[in-house]
Amino acid sequence: MSILKLENLGYSYDSGKTPVLENLNYEFENGKLYAVTGRSGAGKTTLLSLLSGLATATSGRIMYLDCDVSKIDRYRYRSRSVGVVFQNFNLLPHLNAVENVLLSMDIAGVKGGMKKAKALELLAKVDITGPLAKRRVLKLSGGEQQRVAIARALSFDPQILLADEPTGNLDLDTQDQVISIFSNLAHAENKCVIIVTHSPQVAQSADVVYQLKTIRSAGKQPAKT
Ligand SMILES: Nc1ncnc2c1ncn2[C@@H]1O[C@H](COP(=O)(O)OP(=O)(O)OP(=O)(O)O)[C@@H](O)[C@H]1O
Numbered sequence: 097m098s099i100l101k102l103e104n105l106g107y108s109y110d111s112g113k114t115p116v117l118e119n120l121n122y123e124f125e126n127g128k129l130y131a132v133t134g135r136s137g138a139g140k141t142t143l144l145s146l147l148s149g150l151a152t153a154t155s156g157r158i159m160y161l162d163c164d165v166s167k168i169d170r171y172r173y174r175s176r177s178v179g180v181v182f183q184n185f186n187l188l189p190h191l192n193a194v195e196n197v198l199l200s201m202d203i204a205g206v207k208g209g210m211k212k213a214k215a216l217e218l219l220a221k222v223d224i225t226g227p228l229a230k231r232r233v234l235k236l237s238g239g240e241q242q243r244v245a246i247a248r249a250l251s252f253d254p255q256i257l258l259a260d261e262p263t264g265n266l267d268l269d270t271q272d273q274v275i276s277i278f279s280n281l282a283h284a285e286n287k288c289v290i291i292v293t294h295s296p297q298v299a300q301s302a303d304v305v306y307q308l309k310t311i312r313s314a315g316k317q318p319a320k321t
């Protein structure tokens with residue numbers, strides 16, 4: 097059974113004047129790595145906002161198990177079920193890696209006295225250990241920040257992990273490392289992992305690739321003749 101299912105999903109900005117997504121019918125299952133590709137402006141980040149419950153479909157719907165995402169408790173969905181790695185990380189630069197992960201646990205209402213140990217364990221999973229875990233994230237490299245952002249997205253153990261261009265600015269080795277983290281989360285931990293990407297390497301490693309078509313030059317007026 098799919099954990100997320102798009103049913104004729106559509107989205108427009110500007111009260112319908114800027115249609116970006118139209119009639120999407122994708123399905124996502126646990127245990128698989130998905131890549132969503134498409135040109136710049138095709139609507140990939142928009143789709144992730146809808147999947148993460150930050151925005152609401154303007155037509156069709158997204159089903160999470162058998163619930164319409166627009167009708168469920170969105171706060172609960174966002175703090176329990178989906179973890180998001182944003183295009184620009186959204187880490188707090190003056191906090192260190194452990195503090196960033198702990199803060200996310202607190203926001204999600206994670207209970208229990210083992211939070212710090214759990215944060216360190218998540219960071220170790222993405223190879224952020226020792227002094228790296230204690231350094232303010234603004235003093236970490238782009239690839240290291242990317243990995244902290246992945247650990248943070250996992251802080252409340254979500255079943256679905258969404259990532260927006262997670263290998264965007266990384267060299268090929270670091271890109272491979274990040275891909276293998278995502279692949280492991282899907283294949284060894286049975287999570288549903290959805291990655292938006294321009295990278296052919298990421299798309300190649302995915303179990304399923306959905307290609308978003310640009311439905312029109314959103315926001316642009318037709319050229320006058
Ligand atoms: N708040 C907004 N209001 C109006 N139009 C918007 C808004 N946000 C995005 N758009 C437009 O919607 C389209 C899709 O944007 P989106 O950010 O989803 O693209 P993308 O596929 O993620 O692109 P990229 O690969 O460059 O990150 C673009 O044409 C963009 O200009």
Ligand SMILES: [Mg+2]
Binds near residue numbers: 183
């Ligand atoms: Mg984008």
